[in-house]
Amino acid sequence: MAISSRTVLIVAGDARSADAFHHTLDHEAHRLVEVSCLKDALAIAAREPLDVVVADTALPDGTGLALLHEVQRLQPATMRILLTSPAGVSLALEAMEHGEVYRFLVKPWDGVELRGVVRAAVERARRERENDLIDRVQREIHQAIATANPELHMVRDSTGSILLDDSEDRAAVALVG
Numbered sequence: 001m002a003i004s005s006r007t008v009l010i011v012a013g014d015a016r017s018a019d020a021f022h023h024t025l026d027h028e029a030h031r032l033v034e035v036s037c038l039k040d041a042l043a044i045a046a047r048e049p050l051d052v053v054v055a056d057t058a059l060p061d062g063t064g065l066a067l068l069h070e071v072q073r074l075q076p077a078t079m080r081i082l083l084t085s086p087a088g089v090s091l092a093l094e095a096m097e098h099g100e101v102y103r104f105l106v107k108p109w110d111g112v113e114l115r116g117v118v119r120a121a122v123e124r125a126r127r128e129r130e131n132d133l134i135d136r137v138q139r140e141i142h143q144a145i146a147t148a149n150p151e152l153h154m155v156r157d158s159t160g161s162i163l164l165d166d167s168e169d170r171a172a173v174a175l176v177g
Contacts (some may be wrong), residue, residue: 006030006122007048008053011041011055011067017083020056024111032050033118038062047076051125054081057088068101078134079121083107 008030012018013129025032030051035041038061042051053071055064068080080103084092092104103117104125143160155163 006051006126007030008052008054008118008122009041009044009050010034011053011064012036013040013056013059013064017056017174020111020112024114025118028115028118030118031093033034036060038067041067042070045071045078050075050078052079052081052121054083054114057082057084057092065095065100068095072100074169078123079125081105081117081121083109 003132006029008025008028009034010021012021012034013036015036018036021073022034033044035044035144036059038059041055044050047054050071051067053083055067057064059067064082064084068082071078071080079102080100081091082101084104085107089104091105092101095101096104102121104118105114133134145162157163
């Protein structure tokens with residue numbers, strides 16, 4: 001099994017689904033953590049960062065949607081995938097429209113589709129974390145410049161470059177942003 005720093009939590013309510021998830025995703029380039037109930041999934045989400053959570057709609061101690069809602073609260077950047085029966089498609093669509101889930105799959109799912117959806121979710125989580133880091137660094141740079149040089153006024157141009165306007169001589173200096 002390939003291991004990476006990317007973690008995918010699989011929450012399957014029954015042994016058959018758990019086996020199918022494991023068989024389909026075992027050779028992917030991320031770490032799989034598998035549990036069978038909402039309580040165990042929430043314990044993991046409370047203690048370690050997760051890139052993706054794939055949850056079955058029916059769990060022994062609650063619903064997959066309730067789990068994904070709580071994961072969203074605990075780890076907003078985690079991509080959430082719901083596995084639902086054909087009867088639950090309307091609920092899954094509504095959850096997607098409200099941003100509660102990234103994607104949903106209908107039982108019985110296609111293994112190729114599941115792998116593709118999980119790969120896309122892992123990649124999206126990575127990109128979003130990188131973008132968040134870039135935004136944080138840019139804010140820190142902005143704050144450091146503003147603190148060190150309170151006489152400078154900083155604005156961004158249409159390309160995202162930072163413009164420093166020294167109010168004394170009105171000379172603007174462009175920094176790559």
